[in-house]
Amino acid sequence: MKLKPGDPAPLIRVQDALGRAVDLAELVRQGRYIVLWFYPKASSPGCTAQARQYAELRDAFQQLGAEVFGVSRDPASAQCDFIDKLALGGGMIPDQSGLLGRAFGVGGFLGLGALLGLYNRDTILISPQGKVEQVWRNVNPFRDAQVVLEYLESKMKAAGQLEAASR
Template sequence: MRLATLLLFLGFLRAAALAPGDKAPVLEAKDSYGRPVDFRGSYVVLWFYPKAKSPGCTAQAKRYSELYPEFQKLGARVYGVSHDPAQEQCDFVEKLALKGGMIPDPEGRLARAFGVRSLLGFYSRDTILLNPEGRVERIWRSVNPFQDADTVLAYLRGKAR
């Protein structure tokens, strides 16, 4: 019991029991350039990652960027979300010429709302897909950064049939 209490205190246990079909938490957010993000009206992919510029996160970001035109064809918007401050995310985007958006979440509001674990400011690698009606369509927890974008794109392609 002490370990569970410690992990909860550190933010490692999931804060929210979110499930497919649930109404997505209504939150206001801005991307790393300060533009408002609307979570309704189209599919929205939120891929949570631990730290900008780290090897796994770089690979995951590059793959989402490569596939971004395919996501757009399916009417999906794609956002990476991390604890990193906006300027660090902007540097990440510009250094790698990434497509899609980034959302800084330094207070952890989005992470908590979507049940993403956080340990010392590093988010677990989870991906949440919201549908155009503002509901949670699908949740992938502890994803592989090298396969995540392909997995989500395949799911969306299956929905388009």
């Protein structure tokens, strides 16, 4: 089932590629936004561009109270190579079992995900209230991070929180 804005987010506990616990429920309790950007394959051209953008904008996301995680069905070893190669600094979740993909309704790449073990390029934003805030399906890997950041900045500005977040 594909989630839509306003739905309760599945607040699952998983491990990142470096073996650290990522507890989505705990991040929500801390009042954090969570960005999950699902991608097909580590080190492919589009995924590399998308990962670089998120890495370059990491500080801006953190200033807005957002934690960012890339999610693919790649094994942790492939994601660790990806992290090292691009100096990503972590934030990658190997979802070989498909638990997160199923929970967030992320389909298979080009409709062949079950066969190829690849995710569509979808991005999910979870609010600090534990709800799905926004869903972007089949995103452009060259613009995704900027689109999500601009959405968050706009939301914070409208709520009068942007100035407070940047202090």
